Amino acid sequence: MSSDNQLQQAVLAELKWEPSVTAAHIGVAANAGVVTLSGYVGSFAEKLAAETAARRVKGVKALAEEIEVRLPFAAKKPDEEIAAAALDRLAWDVSVPLMRSR
Numbered sequence: 508m509s510s511d512n513q514l515q516q517a518v519l520a521e522l523k524w525e526p527s528v529t530a531a532h533i534g535v536a537a538n539a540g541v542v543t544l545s546g547y548v549g550s551f552a553e554k555l556a557a558e559t560a561a562r563r564v565k566g567v568k569a570l571a572e573e574i575e576v577r578l579p580f581a582a583k584k585p586d587e588e589i590a591a592a593a594l595d596r597l598a599w600d601v602s603v604p605l606m607r608s609r
Contacts, residue, residue, distance in 0.1 A: 510566075511537040517564045518542055525560040533557055533574065540568030547575040 514537040522530040533546040542561055548554050554574050561570055584592075597603050 511539070514540065514542065514564070514566045518544075518561050518567065521560045521564050522557060525556055527556040528553055528560060535561075540566060541571060542567050542569070543571040543573060545573040547577045549577060549579065551576055 515535050518535045518537065519530065522528050522533055522535070529548065532548060533544055536543040536545070542564075544557060544561055548557065554572070554576055557574060558570060558572055561567060
């Protein structure tokens with residue numbers, strides 16, 4: 508078995524072992540110690556967990572991630588709603604100075 512193939516299998520095993528990652532949605536390729544993760548996950552936290560898990564594997568020299576985050580449909584909001592929520596949150600934060608319009 509080639510070194511790249513062993514590395515690919517080791518990263519796949521690590522992803523399967525990581526409880527916060529759905530490994531079935533992530534593809535792994537290895538070439539001279541450079542591991543590429545592809546596929547999709549349901550959150551940014553899962554994406555970070557997959558990257559962290561791959562970096563834990565001995566022999567990974569570099570990581571190229573091509574993982575897409577697919578948020579649940581209910582979590583998608585229009586830009587206007589996101590901007591309004593950000594302004595509301597900033598207004599409630601006492602450490603953020605008030606902005607005054609000119």
